[in-house]
Amino acid sequence: MTDFAATKAQFHLPQGMIYLDGNSLGPLPHAAAARVAQTVTAEWGDMLITAWNKAAWMDKPMRVGDRIARLIGAEAGHVVMGDTLSIKVYQALASCLEMNPTRKVILSDTGNFPSDLYMAEGLCRTLGNGYTLKTVAPEDVLDAIDGTVAVTMITEVDYRTGRRHNMAAITARAHQHGALTIWDLAHSAGAFQVELAKCNADFAVGCSYKYLNSGPGGPAFIYVAPRHADTARPALSGWQGHAAPFAFDLDYRPATGAERMRVGTPPILQLAALEASLDIWDGIDMAALRKTSLALQDQYIAGIEAACPSLTLATPRNHAERGSQVSFRHPEGYAIMQAMIARGVIGDFRAPDIIRCGFTPLFIDAADVDKAIKIIADIMQNNLWDRSEYKTRAKVT
Ligand SMILES: Cc1ncc(COP(=O)(O)O)c(C=O)c1O
Ligand SMILES: Nc1c(O)cccc1C(=O)C[C@H](N)C(=O)O
Known part of the structure; x- marks a missing residue:
């Protein structure tokens, strides 16, 4: 059985951030930074063009x-x-x-x-x-x-x-x-x-x-x-x-x-x-990955539906008809996502009304999902998204 706590430790995850966007841009593995540095200095730097063969x-x-x-x-x-x-x-x-x-x-x-x-x-x-x-x-x-x-x-x-x-x-x-x-x-x-x-x-x-x-x-x-x-x-x-x-x-x-x-x-x-x-x-057991991904998605869906009745599920409930992301709809989806990002819960907005979050067991666990649900519930129950600065669209959403 894959130890997902161990895989989580292998990623650079900024303090205080719950990153539910690994479905759009995955986070940095610590080893990737080191591997790129090594390729730059030991291969490009020292071997130059001979690296096409030597490396x-x-x-x-x-x-x-x-x-x-x-x-x-x-x-x-x-x-x-x-x-x-x-x-x-x-x-x-x-x-x-x-x-x-x-x-x-x-x-x-x-x-x-x-x-x-x-x-x-x-x-x-x-x-x-x-x-x-x-x-x-x-x-x-x-x-x-x-x-x-x-x-x-x-x-x-x-x-x-x-x-x-x-x-x-x-x-x-x-x-x-x-x-x-x-x-x-x-x-x-x-x-x-x-x-x-x-x-x-x-x-x-x-x-x-x-x-x-x-x-x-x-x-x-x-x-x-x-x-x-x-x-x-x-x-x-x-x-x-x-x-x-x-x-x-x-x-x-x-x-x-x-x-x-x-x-x-x-x-x-x-x-x-x-x-x-x-x-x-x-090292990942793909069956364990899928099981954990679905459990995290189900936890998120249940928590959001219980706390935020104005958000409508856009993702099929049937496990066989889902990937590893969950989307909810709301006409103010863009502002809601900006309010989430301001509180450290990173997902993304997809026009016209989709609030999209990815569930990536390599570095997201049930405690993260629980925290995300509480933050989104606070945003929705107290209309914290209703601020002009959250409504101005950035170039990349
Ligand atoms: C389904 C799908 N196809 C194509 C693309 C485009 O990929 P790229 O920007 O690497 O060409 C993306 C993401 O951007 C995608 O999600
Ligand atoms: N490739 C991207 C980019 O260069 C900038 C911002 C986002 C992306 C994305 O990957 C978008 C992604 N395909 C999506 O599903 O929305």
Whole structure:
């Protein structure tokens, strides 16, 4: 059984802060600061360019991908790190459309993170020729899959409501109708055990700076199912995805497997931070993580519903339909979140009315949730959010 008190001690958590936003930007593992410092001085500083070989920098995107593979139920050798998630969404989409050339429809849902939709629209515009993005309500995705769909592009856990799609059912239906599947695991990887191979997923993408704590701007990952790994053609065919980058051929020849989805130079310092975080993740029993996450969520839901009747639960009550975050709605959600932040309870607001908190057992425990509930109850019962300074929107919410 994982000792979560021990994992909590491995993070830098500012005194007096209850950080319920590890679902958006994970906190700093103490070891990550040390690992980055070591990479800067002992590798970049002392080895300079020889570190690409001596410190095996060049292999890091695949090596780190393998460590994430365990958390997402992927086969070893089929996950690679690099770029931002938006870029990885674009790459996966472009490959899928090319692999299913008689279809023109990308199917997604209105709960998807806008960047995914923007990337799809941009790709359709570039391709022209009738390619379109179709979005339906999240509950209607399954029924909307038909013989016109080339690929489904679904974020498994809705960034606002925390509603979780049924990956197995959607993937099975997509395959029955001849469509490919792309799963965005931004709000899944590190939130609970994902089962990509068992669900027969085709492609998946996700980020490392949320539950996986790689720090702001940490690289994304992409998964390509083994059956597609040597046929999917990378649209962003950069030299690092070439079979022999240092042959400097004038013609592009993709590397074997997921490695072909590399584009350019890997972000070594961010990968060093991620490796330190993954040392913590390596010891985590994912079943224990899920059990604890659900217990914390249930504690929070019960406490808030009992003390704050004006807040409406936006997250499904059914455990199977949830990720690791809980959202409540209130028309003054922005001001309420600012009042919470002023009292040291950090979550975030998502327009138009969502008060979102993430439950991350690696560093949040029942005592933290209890304190957060008491603070939110005080804010709501005494209208402490009703101050002009809490109503002015900041650039980043
Ligand atoms: C579901 C989802 N997709 C895409 C993104 C965009 O990621 P990035 O900024 O790394 O491109 C995010 C978060 O910002 C996200 O939550
Ligand atoms: N990536 C972010 C950023 O660069 C700044 C602020 C927030 C983010 C986020 O990750 C937002 C996040 N995807 C969300 O679910 O809202």
